[in-house]
Amino acid sequence: MRTSTPSVAGRPRADLHATVFAATLRTVHDLGYAGATMDRIATAAGVAKTTLYRRWPSKGALIVDCLLDAFGPVPLDGGRDEIMASAIHWIAAKIGEPGVGAAFAGVFSDAVNDPALREILATRLQEPYRLALQDALGEPEQRVLLFIDVVTGTLLHRMGMTGEPMADSDLAALIEMVRLTFR
């Protein structure tokens, strides 16, 4: 009798994914995005490199799945202003978690010169959030894409410049900027 499908590494898939994602964020946090090679992530997770490559064809694909797991769903309660403010607080807090900001900034920087990775980023990472926000805000696609660029870009730029999440007073200014614009 089988209660779960054992993974190639002899562990259930969910356990393996949780182990690999935690090891990925830890490695990126300790060594930076560039230093966190598939080799080092595999070592940190205690799995073979082939086990990683069987599930994720590239480091970019692994990072995107790791970010999706770290982010979870965007909170969408309340009216338009509340939705935008809580989405901003949510992604700012996520970007402040150890390894997440560095992984997020790193995968974008890699994507500038990598069309295949851009495709993964746009469809796998961005699209679910874009669709949820379009639906909740009743805004057309182009406006929601600009909202995502402004919020995520601003937070990542601040993180790259200061190494820290954005302070609450600046977060409030960003929310006010978005409130004035998307109304």
Next chain:
Amino acid sequence: MRTSTPSVAGRPRADLHATVFAATLRTVHDLGYAGATMDRIATAAGVAKTTLYRRWPSKGALIVDCLLDAFGPVPLDGGRDEIMASAIHWIAAKIGEPGVGAAFAGVFSDAVNDPALREILATRLQEPYRLALQDALGEPEQRVLLFIDVVTGTLLHRMGMTGEPMADSDLAALIEMVRLTFR
């Protein structure tokens, strides 16, 4: 009789810098930020790696000087709205030049985990523009830093997601957003 100080590589310093900066952008454009190692940049520039390291102690320091050279001064003519709009058009055009967007996004991503590089970015790259904008806009430091985060972050996020500079209609929306906020 000496008409200019010969560099270590036997060329005047300004020539050497121009050669190295062009080779840096070309290499980043062709191989991406991570692939553009100091070794490969030296080879593309036709200089010894030691010549690079004598002037730039790290790849981050070289990229920052290369970006400063590519950007030049921010245009600051006209009233507040004109200054903000022309600054946005200026940096959007620069980010769209081959290699510049990738170098800019890459150095930010590296900086998330590198305090020494963040210091170079904040003081050497950002500070001259921040001071010029503070003076021209009559805004306090914190507001100008937010302006820089929003504009640069948004443009780089779009570049990472699409591989292309922002379209004119979105650029107009970004300018309107900034105009509504910084008034």
